[in-house]
Amino acid sequence: MGITERKKRDFEHREQVILGASLNLFDCDEWLSVTVDQIADAAEIGKGTIYKHFSSKEEIYAKLTLDFYYGLLEQLERIDQNRSSISILGDIFKVALHYHLSQPEFRRVTQYCKRIDFKKNHSEEICNAFEKLDSRFRNLVGDILSTGMEKNEIPRTNVRQLYYCMKTCFDGSVDTVWTGYSGLEKVDIDEYIKIITQFMVAGVLGLGDLENNQIAKVYLN
Amino acid sequence: MGITERKKRDFEHREQVILGASLNLFDCDEWLSVTVDQIADAAEIGKGTIYKHFSSKEEIYAKLTLDFYYGLLEQLERIDQNRSSISILGDIFKVALHYHLSQPEFRRVTQYCKRIDFKKNHSEEICNAFEKLDSRFRNLVGDILSTGMEKNEIPRTNVRQLYYCMKTCFDGSVDTVWTGYSGLEKVDIDEYIKIITQFMVAGVLGLGDLENNQIAKVYLN
DNA sequence: TCATTATATGACCAGCAGTCACTTTATTCA
């Protein structure tokens, strides 16, 4: 039924309107005290309607964050894989960090939803969505690392462990650019992206080699 | 006046009681919905009294977090500086990560207070306290890096930039151990601490050398 | 003993998240 289809589209469109209005209102440091009434006003709908789309205010946060990460993973998965693993890893960092910088209005919500306890207080559906995102990222990076080791571009080592190092560096750098963006600390962001990418590369290349070279000796003295 | 003194001590002691009671109640995933009344009950005082010590509920979060970090920095600043810079950096990671793991009950509050917008909504006093913590850490690590470069233990490069790389890795690793602790993802934590420390060392050693060695060539192909 | 000050308290208030009975709109089918 075409008409049913359109109604469905309308309904989904309205969801986007709510999310858009929310995001607008959330782009300030007091975003946590934005009320559902305010969101309803901004979206030009009744308050009750919001609860037809989201089971709670927090679910709006979650959906915004999920959408943000869908966009990120789409870009990351589109990165050309036919180059050296190191180049690809470098691009992942660059693409991801620029993606974050290009949508700074998401930084507060996203950080809020990253909290360990946040996800645990939500529906199965939301949890699964976050879980799926994690595994998409894990697979993407994991494959690059494995391939890199096979092609001897990356020193052989435990992929799982190397992945967690990458992830650590990745999460940390996202945090840093967004903190930098907020002006809490002045960082020249473009320079930073270049440097942290190099740092990550040095870590990936150096980690597996560590047992065999002088680094270990200095370190373990 | 000895009596005035004792009253002051009593008052300060009460603050610790409130913080302790709060921390206890906060050790669950629903910690954000713990009410001030519950805290008052647990601390066996009236609700009004809490507001004699803290200007808002959020200030309790902030004070807990500050106390946690005071403890961390105390331990970090006590690390023996008379060894190679690389050893010291490694110890900083080890000490810090073990410190975090030894007080998992702080992980939710601390993560909550790390948010970029959190600090901005608090009194000058709280802001300054956080600022001071940051600069203590920055100085500690910055000095180690500078000394390391002087002693040729670390390749010479921009200290500021290298610091941000360290910081990135540090923040990321804290996140990872605490996420791991919560069981969202299973990580063998002791193994992880060893590996991420090595990763960081490889990064620090590799970053400055990057221009002169083959890493750069592979990466910049 | 009483006046004064300092501290503790919980009843109270305002504001907000979330609900639900009702209205409005769209769709179906007799």
Added chain:
DNA sequence: TGAATAAAGTGACTGCTGGTCATATAATGA
């Protein structure tokens, strides 16, 4: 066509909670 049914929208209402403040209580000292 229009009556019946379904679906979506709505905002007045409720219960709860953070924060306040007038009062109670205790300590000090004259």
